Every structure is written in C-alpha cells, then in structure tokens.
Amino acid sequence: MNISESQEFKTLSKRKAKFIVPMSITFLVLYFLLPLLSSFTQVLDGKAIGHVTWIWIYSLGLFIMVWAFTVIYVKKAATFDKAADEINAKAKAGDYK
C-alpha cells in the first residue's frame, strides 16, 4: 500500500491533529479575549496592583502563554519526529508502493 493509507501514517496524522487543533483554538481564544474584554466590557479597567490595571496583568499572562506554548510545541514535536523518521526509513527501504 502507499504511505498515506498505511496504519503508521494515519496514526501519526491523528496524533498531530489531536495536539495542534485544541492547542491552536486555546491560544487564539485567549488572545482574542483580551480585545473583546477591553473593547466591550470594563472588566480589565480596574487597578490590580498600585496603578497597574488588570489589562497589563492579562497581557503578562499572554506573554507567559506564548513562551509556555512554544516550549510545549517543541517537546511534543520531537515525539512526532520519531514516528515520522520511522515512516521515512520504511519508505526509503521501498516498503511502500
């Protein structure tokens, strides 16, 4: 059979989708929540610490989110690498049509 129909490829694709889709939705929602809240509500306008308003705290949260999500991605992608390398090795050995 060809690669795209093989079990190992299908598994890899599914694993990737199960990771990428929820994570992407998450960070996009968290990102858009900020201008939504700031434009249409007063939730972020109050002061949190001293003169620092909540919107700055939320922004700091977004920075942490970006760094965290980057680290998570790099770690997770390394595991996908292993599976992909195995498929490529099989392909080069001529195991697929």
Place this chain on the structure above:
Amino acid sequence: MSGIGIFFFVAIVGLTLFVTYLASKRNNSAADFYTAGGGLTGWQNGIAIAGDYLSAASFLGIAGAIALFGFDGFFYSLGYLVAYLVVLYIVAEPLRNLGKYTLADMITARFNQKKIRATAAVSSIVIVLFYMIAQLVGAGALIQLLLGIDYKIAVLIVGVMMTIYVLWGGMGATSWVQIIKAVLLMIGTVIISVLVLAQFNFNILDMFATVAKDNPHGENYLTAGVKYTNGIDTMSMMLALVLGTAGLPHILMRFFTVKDAKTARSSINWATWIVGIFYILTIFLGFGAAAFVGSDKILAANPAGNMAAPLLAQYLGGDILMSFICAVAFATILAVVAGLVLSGASAFAHDIYGQVIKKGKITEKQQMAAARWASIGVAVFSIILALFAQTLNVAFLVSLAFCIAASANLPVIIYTIYYKKFNTTGAMSAMLFGLVSALILVALSPNIWSPEGTAILTGTPLFPLTNPAIISVPLGFLAGWIGSMIGEKAQARKYAEVKVNATTGLNVSDSVDH
C-alpha cells in the same frame, strides 16, 4: 547631529556592507542567492527571523505608539507576538517540508498551474510593496530628522544602499545583516530599558504610577481605548496582526534557509524568545519616552510618534546613545528592506518569469540574472512610491500588509496543507477575493477619506473600519471553500502526496551546506 552621529552611522553601515561583500563571495547558485543555500543553523536563523521581524514598525512605531497612547500602542506588541504561535503550530513545518524557494512553489505542490503561480506571486509582490513603502517612509523620516537631509534624498540613499546589498549578497548577506542587526537592536533596547528603570529606582510600580499621572490622557493611559475607540476596528486589527505573519512572504521565506523541519522549529523557538523579550521591553521604551521626553516633543519630531525611542536615548545617554540607536534603527530598516526586495524579486524571477513566461526552460544562470534585475525593479518601483508617501503613517502601511497577507495568502496556505477538497478554483478564488476585497475596503476607509480633510482625500469614508481584516479574512477563507465546491474535483492522489510530505518531510529538497 554631531560628528559622533556620522561616525556611528558610517561604522554600522560599513560593517553591513563588509558582511555583504563576504557573503557575495559564496553566492554561486540560485539556491544560494534565494535561501542562503538552506544551511543556516537553528539559532542563526532564529536570530535572523527575529531581526526580520523587529523592523522599524516594531522598534520606532510601537515605542512611539505606547509613548503617545499607552496600552493601545501595546496592542501591536501582543498581536505580533502571538502571531508566532500561529506560525509555529499551523504553518511552519508543513511549509518547510513542502516548499522550495517561494510561496508560489509551495502552493503549486498541489496545483501545478500557471495562473496559480502568477496570482500567488502577484499577491506576494503587493504585500512586499506595502511593507517596503512603510520601511522607506520610516527611513526617510529618520534620516531627515537626524542628519538634516531632505526626505526625498534620504529615501533615495536608503533605496540605493539596499539594492547594493541584495545584488551582491542575496539572502546570505541579508541573513547575516539581520543577525548583526538583531543583536545590536537587543543590546540597544536592553540598555535603554535598564536606564529607564534606573530612573525609577528599579521600581516598576513607580513607573506605572508616574506615567499615569504625567500624560495628557491621565489615568486612561493605562487602559485600552485611548486611540482605538471602535471595538470592532480593534478586533479587526488584532485579527490582522495575529494571522498576518503566517501569510507574509518575506518571513515565510526564512523557513527555507534551514535544512529541515527540525531546524526550522528550533529557529522559531529562538526567534520567539528573542522577540518576546523585546516586546516586553517596548513597555519601558514607551513609558520612558512618555515620562522623560513628553508627548509634545515627540509629536513635534514626527506626528506619528516615530522618533520617541531616539529622543529617549538622547535624554538618557546624550548624543552618543542617540546616534547608536539611530544607526541601529537605520540598519534595522535596511536589513528588512533588503529581505523584502529579495522576496519580491524571487516572486517575479522564479515564478512569473522562470515558470510562467519561460515555462520552466531556464538555466540557473538566467534565473540568477532575472532575480538580480527583478531586485532592481522592485527597489526602484518602491522608492518611487515612497517618495510620494511621506505623509502616510508607517504603522498603518504595515498593518495593511498584514491584512492582505492574512486575507489572500493564509487561506491558501492553510487549505493547501489541510483541506482535502481544495482545488485550483478554490485557490484562485481565495487569493483574488482576499486581495481585492482588502484593497477596495482600504481604499474606502477612513485611512484615505476624511470629512475634515485630515486623511489623503476629503469626503466621507464608505467603510468605517481602518483595518478591513474582519471582513476580508473570512471572505478569503469563504471564497476558497466555495470555489473548491464549484470547481473541478480535487485530485485525491495529489493531496495524499502533499499530506505525506507535509507531515513527514519525506521529500525535503536538498540544501547546500552554509
């Protein structure tokens, strides 16, 4: 500006020219010219990406916007930063695994048709032009302010210099120019930030408190809504900023300068950290300028606030620090512009000329020559446009480039990688609808029209938003989907091939050792 200013200016420019000269010696093939031979390591490319990203808009524009408007200026930092996650999670690796030199190459992995190539190339060129004009306008204003040269002459100088860079060095030179520039930019920004904090005895809360009191907007400075009063317009702009990067041809090209997806991922990692730290530091730049330079002086130097950072440098460190910062800003603009010229030139030479006009019957040497001529063409055209664009706001032009990238390029990229039923009609529709709708809506927007004549033309804008992303982006995606439904059936085998390559990197094109 004193002799020190001239000295630093010449020194940094001389350094970059020297690097260009070194790189040009290794510039032997089309592969080398376009993509630095695909051999940059992860951290090298990561710093180069960061360098590309931190353009005049980031450094000068955001510092000025935060200085003048408080949190509203910071929206740019947030948008640009989260955009990286979009690139990382959704497009970076599949792109590298599929593509060769340009965006059109990647798209035509699935649809090998001339019209797709040509349309993708046109879209890329339009984006590049807007971005270029923005950088040149910024450079012109900067040089004009610092060295007292006339704006038009300043633009000409910048234009000629960047053309020289590209012609002699290709991507290799611009990569190393980007790396040097990124390092200098970070050093300069860190120095200023530390000095600003020192003024407040390293008490961040104190800084916030002072800034809230001493500015024309009062307490509102620290909340959103000072400049962006229309909620929908804000959402639209945030949409353009976060999605635009993934569709920017000159950034995406950076992924082709590494040898595999793993290295591409590592370079993104590096870039994210560097860029993230930079954008946090913009807070100190902006607040510092607001507190120590003041809105009046900032606005007097440039009505868009672009000179806030250099003026702050002058307050903190006198002429020496100011000229260092200005030289870095200038190198910043030069490097980005060189990358842009390359992007536009390759779109023309490789796609339109090499594939469409010459139908692929073209030697390496011919392609190189075409790329060089195209570089000159792109450069000359944007210089001419920039000469007349002096009154246009730099940040506006850049966010427009982002809007077009998000509306025309991104839908096609995402559908090509992930959508089984995507076909030629879908691709054409997405690109055309995205591009044209964005351009038309901007032409009808308050950026161009104003009842009081404060924009370019006098009259009532027919479209109320300053950034049309919230309409043009969904339109691009929708057109791609509907076009796929009504066009001829997609080739299942082709998609299977694309899917395998994108996922496993099986057929990654060979790269040259850097």
